[in-house]
Amino acid sequence: xxxxxxxxxxxxxxxxxxxxxxxxxxxxxxxxxxxxxxxxxxxxxxxxxxxxxxxxxxxxxxxxxxxxxxxxxxxxxxxxxxxxxxxxxxxxxxxxxxxxxxxxxxxxxxxxxxxxxxxxxxxxxxxxxxxxxxxxxxxxxxxxxxxxxxxxxxxxxxxxxxxxxxxxxxxxxxxxxxxxxxxxxxxxxxxxxxxxxxxxxxxxxxxxxxxxxxxxxxxxxxxxxxxxxxxxxxxxxxxxxxxxxxxxxxxxxxxxxxxxxxxxxxxxxxxxxxxxxxxxxxxxxxxxxxxxxxxxxxxxxxxxxxxxxxxxxxxxxxxxxxxxxxxxxxxxxxxxxxxxxxxxxxxxxxxxxxxxxxxxxxxxxxxxxxxxxxxxxxxxxxxxxxxxxxxxxxxxxxxxxxxxxxxxxxxxxxxxxxxxxxxxxxxxxxxxxxxxxxxxxxxxxxxxxxxxxxxxxxxxxxxxxxxxxxxxxxxxxxxxxxxxxxxxxxxxxxxxxxxxxxxxxxxxxxxxxxxxxxxxxxxxxxxxxxxxxx
Numbered sequence: 001x002x003x004x005x006x007x008x009x010x011x012x013x014x015x016x017x018x019x020x021x022x023x024x025x026x027x028x029x030x031x032x033x034x035x036x037x038x039x040x041x042x043x044x045x046x047x048x049x050x051x052x053x054x055x056x057x058x059x060x061x062x063x064x065x066x067x068x069x070x071x072x073x074x075x076x077x078x079x080x081x082x083x084x085x086x087x088x089x090x091x092x093x094x095x096x097x098x099x100x101x102x103x104x105x106x107x108x109x110x111x112x113x114x115x116x117x118x119x120x121x122x123x124x125x126x127x128x129x130x131x132x133x134x135x136x137x138x139x140x141x142x143x144x145x146x147x148x149x150x151x152x153x154x155x156x157x158x159x160x161x162x163x164x165x166x167x168x169x170x171x172x173x174x175x176x177x178x179x180x181x182x183x184x185x186x187x188x189x190x191x192x193x194x195x196x197x198x199x200x201x202x203x204x205x206x207x208x209x210x211x212x213x214x215x216x217x218x219x220x221x222x223x224x225x226x227x228x229x230x231x232x233x234x235x236x237x238x239x240x241x242x243x244x245x246x247x248x249x250x251x252x253x254x255x256x257x258x259x260x261x262x263x264x265x266x267x268x269x270x271x272x273x274x275x276x277x278x279x280x281x282x283x284x285x286x287x288x289x290x291x292x293x294x295x296x297x298x299x300x301x302x303x304x305x306x307x308x309x310x311x312x313x314x315x316x317x318x319x320x321x322x323x324x325x326x327x328x329x330x331x332x333x334x335x336x337x338x339x340x341x342x343x344x345x346x347x348x349x350x351x352x353x354x355x356x357x358x359x360x361x362x363x364x365x366x367x368x369x370x371x372x373x374x375x376x377x378x379x380x381x382x383x384x385x386x387x388x389x390x391x392x393x394x395x396x397x398x399x400x401x402x403x404x405x406x407x408x409x410x411x412x413x414x415x416x417x418x419x420x421x422x423x424x425x426x427x428x429x430x431x432x433x434x435x436x437x438x439x440x441x442x443x444x445x446x447x448x449x450x451x452x453x454x455x456x457x458x459x460x461x462x463x464x465x466x467x468x469x470x471x472x473x474x475x476x477x478x479x480x481x482x483x484x485x486x487x488x489x490x491x492x493x494x495x496x497x498x499x500x501x502x503x504x505x506x507x508x509x510x511x512x513x514x515x516x517x518x519x520x521x522x523x524x525x526x527x528x529x530x531x532x533x534x
Contacts, residue, residue: 027057029186029196033136036188038101039083042108043190047116048085048092050128050190051108054357055081055099056400057184061148065159066175067167073152080400083108087115089125095401129383129391131360133192139354140198142347143231147180147202150232158235162261166208169265172218176206176261179227179500181512185357193359201350201512202234203227203500204257210268221268222455224248224289224437225255227500227512229350243493245423247458247465248436250289252495253348267456267468274468277457279529283432283486284474284522285425290454291413292497292515293438298478299340300411300515302447303367305376305385315506317445320478321373326386331373334482337520339414340368342377344393349410349514350498357404360393367411371483379406398509405505412496412516416488422519425487432460433472433527438497440473451475453530471531484525489518 036053043051062074080097081104092115096107159176166174181201188194204225211218228234237256242249248267249259286294302319306312325331343364344351355361358380366374378386379395397404426434437455444450457469476484498514 027184029138032186032196033188033194035081035099035104036186036194038104039081039108040188040190042105043083043085043112046087046109046112048087048112048190050086052084052187052189052359053081054397054400054404055186058399059148059182059184061178061180063152063155063159063178064175065156065163065177067163067173068160070156070160073156078399078401081107082397082400082403083111084403085111085115086126086128087112088119090115090119090122091126092116092118093403126381127384129380129389131191131358131380131391133189134195134355134359134361135192136194137354138196141200141229141352143200144233145231147200147232148182158257162206162257165258166206166261166265169262170210170269171208171265172211173209174206174261177204179203179205187355187357187359189359191359195355195359197354199229199353200231201227201229201500202231204235204255206257206261208261208264208268210265210272212272217272219268219272221264221271222437222439223257223264224250224260224455225257226289226292226495226497226514227350228348228496228498229352229512229514230348243495245421246287246436247434248456250287250436250495270468271456271470274457274470276471276531277433277469277527277529279527281524282527283429283460284525285422285429285432285434285460286520286522287422287434287436288493288495288517288519289437289497290435291517291520293441294450294452294481295340295411295413295515295517296499296502296513297441297443298447298450298481299367300408300513302478303342303376303411304406304408305378305382306406308376309385312504316504317447320446320448321376326373326376329372332371332483333368333373333479334371335485336370337416337485337488338368338371338482339366340411341365341414342367342375342392342409342411344409346410346412346496346514346516349496349516350500350512351408351410351514356391356393356395357397358391358393358395360391360395362393365392377406377409382406396511398511402507402509407504407511408502408513410514410516412514413488413518413520415491415494415518418490420487420489421493422489425489425519425521426460426465427463429460429521430462433469434458434460434465435472447478449477451528471529473528473530475526475528481522481525484522485520486523487521489520491518493518
């Protein structure tokens, strides 16, 4: 029986434009199961010993404004199927966007043929960790309001109001944007799983620019928002989410874009007038809006097992966290205050899903425990390398047309257990800098030596914030930096940051991932002055 339903004839592919009404339509899971079974049966008949099928419908919306104008509103969609098999002990993969029975069966046959041909040069067969089938199950992101259902006018009105507030308070230019994602993913495997998932992400952001008319110099201030795995409710601020005591307005699980732009326009002027930092050793108080990126680059990436094994050396680099360090059971990654957990479950995070792209039920586990390296991130064909009897659920593909591979889960620094807030930390700092927001960074191919800068820098003297600084960046190596961690604030300060577009692989793919922390105190870190010398 064919699958040419009228709905499918309206589905464009490869990120082509669609209208808003089509974006709200759904594909019947019964139809998806029927298509998946065609692929599973065809692959088995051709000699596959394992097969998984991913049917993906990927929706994106971009709302783009500048000053008093809406520059663009774009809705795109990609729809199709990826088929991955093991045959003769080797992987094979094929993808298609013409989803009739004959085309699906043909693609499954191509995937098997590729696997058999690859097997001729493979030295060792694929070893998959055991995985039970879950039957027919589903998972949906627990959103309160689907952002794709919110009228475009409501979104553009918000962005234009944000722009107007910034201009009123001294900005010369502002661009503001809203990025929305909805992944409708269906997974089926020869293990007996049929998994339907609905995933939502949102990222509101802006860049404010102010120019000094006398000197021609300029400064920017980016939004302090974090991309989140939430619906439109993220943009409806709650008073209970305000972080008390910070030198700027920060929220825990919601974001006040209008307030951030209003304050940000004033702060960008203050940045221009702030004194340039004197290079030297400082204690750093790092806000979660900044620290997430340092966690991502210096902890998230080096604990990816494929990097450790050298699989990503050509494109993304390797890792200083080699297997011998893990096997020793005593490699000192950081101080005893450093407890870092990987997870795919945290509500509102970018990486939260019920099951990964191998049909593995997601969970959480320790990466760094009391400062000691205890684990990595794995998928099914890596688990045996660490002696694990199951995958940790870290497999992901950014589209149906791409093969899934090992990607980072949420990686987060755990809050301190003793009552402690940022104001308490500041009281104990004689000479320091409080850093808020992320900006540029640099890190070497082994994720060891690095440099990071931020959005806002506040000088601390004798336990008090005394003013704003400029031209700040800090340098360290990963082990030295995390061993300088003297304290982490308690869970009342815990917040998520994250990346919407974390790149990896050849051909390149992107994924979205969150990193949580509370504000943390690092002692005696080397700070440099980044001002351009003419």
